[in-house]
Amino acid sequence: MNMTPKEIVAYLDDYVISQKDAKKTIALALRTRYRRMQLDEDLQNEIMPKNILMIGSTGVGKTEISRRLAKMMKVPFIKVEASKYTEVGFVGRDVESMIRDLVLNSISIVKSEKEEQNQDKINNYVLNRIVEKLLPPLPESASESKKDDYQRLLEAMEKRVENGEMDEKIIELEFDKIHVEFDDSNLPPEMVKVQESFTKIFANINKEDNKKEISVKDAKEVLKLEASNKLLDSNSINTEALKRAENGGIIFLDEIDKIALSEKSQGRNDPSKEGVQRDLLPIVEGSSVTTKYGVINTDHILFIAAGAFHVSKPSDLIPELQGRFPLRVELESLTEETLYKILTQTQNSLLKQYEALLGVEGMKLIFKDEAIRSIAKLAHKANETTEDIGARRLHTVLEKVLEDISFEADEHSGEDYVITSEFVHKKLDTVVDDDDLSRYIL
Numbered sequence: 244m245n246m247t248p249k250e251i252v253a254y255l256d257d258y259v260i261s262q263k264d265a266k267k268t269i270a271l272a273l274r275t276r277y278r279r280m281q282l283d284e285d286l287q288n289e290i291m292p293k294n295i296l297m298i299g300s301t302g303v304g305k306t307e308i309s310r311r312l313a314k315m316m317k318v319p320f321i322k323v324e325a326s327k328y329t330e331v332g333f334v335g336r337d338v339e340s341m342i343r344d345l346v347l348n349s350i351s352i353v354k355s356e357k358e359e360q361n362q363d364k365i366n367n368y369v370l371n372r373i374v375e376k377l378l379p380p381l382p383e384s385a386s387e388s389k390k391d392d393y394q395r396l397l398e399a400m401e402k403r404v405e406n407g408e409m410d411e412k413i414i415e416l417e418f419d420k421i422h423v424e425f426d427d428s429n430l431p432p433e434m435v436k437v438q439e440s441f442t443k444i445f446a447n448i449n450k451e452d453n454k455k456e457i458s459v460k461d462a463k464e465v466l467k468l469e470a471s472n473k474l475l476d477s478n479s480i481n482t483e484a485l486k487r488a489e490n491g492g493i494i495f496l497d498e499i500d501k502i503a504l505s506e507k508s509q510g511r512n513d514p515s516k517e518g519v520q521r522d523l524l525p526i527v528e529g530s531s532v533t534t535k536y537g538v539i540n541t542d543h544i545l546f547i548a549a550g551a552f553h554v555s556k557p558s559d560l561i562p563e564l565q566g567r568f569p570l571r572v573e574l575e576s577l578t579e580e581t582l583y584k585i586l587t588q589t590q591n592s593l594l595k596q597y598e599a600l601l602g603v604e605g606m607k608l609i610f611k612d613e614a615i616r617s618i619a620k621l622a623h624k625a626n627e628t629t630e631d632i633g634a635r636r637l638h639t640v641l642e643k644v645l646e647d648i649s650f651e652a653d654e655h656s657g658e659d660y661v662i663t664s665e666f667v668h669k670k671l672d673t674v675v676d677d678d679d680l681s682r683y684i685l
């Protein structure tokens with residue numbers, strides 16, 4: 244959370260090529276959050292987050308930037324598609340459910356932190372529960388020397404359970420309570436109560452036959468859950484999670500252009516689009532949303548909206564919503580050079596993926612640099628002559644280049660396969676040069 248803007252950008256650089264402005268804006272927004280949290284409470288309440296609108300055509304890295312951020316940061320973060328929501332009163336997910344999802348995400352972050360902190364306690368609990376099954380307790384009346392022997396046995400058994408020697412052994416465990424979890428992120432608050440009582444009823448019904456024979460190995464997993472439910476204070480987890488979601492939460496609102504009403508398609512538009520925009524207003528502006536875990540205020544949640552805005556423009560959003568996304572960044576279209584860098588400099592580049600996949604067949608794929616240049620060049624050309632689908636073009640192009648090799652890979656186990664520029668051109672030239680063909684194939 245306390246990474247500097249430069250550090251955040253440097254991290255993103257490993258995965259997303261170019262798009263400097265977008266990275267900078269987001270890094271700064273995150274740092275501002277951090278700065279705010281260091282201030283007095285009075286001042287904190289005055290400082291509202293500046294929401295961001297990312298504009299860029301398809302496949303240039305909008306979603307990728309957010310995905311990476313989510314992985315890196317330990318702040319509550321969810322990515323949702325604006326086009327999935329429907330106006331209140333219609334069938335479907337209402338926009339408030341995104342806030343509930345954010346809270347759930349926050350809870351799972353806080354919970355795993357607490358589990359980490361209490362690892363020893365949890366492990367002890369698990370160990371005790373298993374050992375008491377494997378080694379029946381001594382009667383109270385046992386003599387001192389018997390008790391000493393028993394103690395030694397106990398310790399030896401603990402060791403054996405810990406290092407997995409007993410994993411295959413079957414024990415009979417009784418469980419306190421069977422957890423019945425509903426997917427409740429979409430439930431209105433009134434329903435949440437109903438659901439909670441349901442859970443209670445189910446728990447009681449299950450009390451009768453709550454004994455189960457399982458292996459020690461499985462018991463370790465199951466009991467870990469039980470231990471964390473028992474030992475960790477779920478109330479304090481929920482409170483902490485709500486607070487974090489409120490002050491540090493980020494919602495990435497993808498496909499926002501899909502709920503804009505474009506002039507071109509007026510009349511054919513789904514009337515509920517504008518409704519969704521209106522429903523979004525109070526949430527983005529700041530309002531209270533009731534969740535199962537308490538009321539959360541959305542004032543300080545950061546919203547990052549993204550869209551290609553091919554058909555519609557940001558100005559097609561209702562003005563009130565536009566005004567709530569004051570920071571605009573445009574992502575650049577990808578040049579040939581950028582495509583080349585995406586292939587060669589990203590952490591998990593497509594080339595590495597293909598090398599690894601064919602490596603499974605015992606085949607070594609070697610890309611000559613000139614070949615990579617050619618791939619970038621042809622991908623860029625295809626983007627220019629047909630549709631610009633950004634870096635996604637690399638997927639289709641590479642797939643075409645490698646399809647035969649990939650198909651026969653198992654027959655070439657143990658071989659090296661060098662991909663040259665010539666090979667790339669042989670595979671692609673006829674396709675790229677023919678507009679109609681490339682429309683279908685690439």
Ligand SMILES: Nc1ncnc2c1ncn2[C@@H]1O[C@H](COP(=O)(O)OP(=O)(O)OP(=O)(O)O)[C@@H](O)[C@H]1O
Nearest residue numbers: 258259260301302303304305306307551585634635
């Ligand atoms: N600048 C970039 N650097 C590295 N990889 C990129 C870049 N742009 C796109 N990619 C890759 O291309 C693919 C598609 O990118 P992404 O999902 O971010 O597109 P998008 O901008 O969200 O498009 P859309 O508007 O269609 O949702 C991903 O696999 C991503 O890794």
Ligand SMILES: [Mg+2]
Nearest residue numbers: 305306307497
């Ligand atoms: Mg996207």
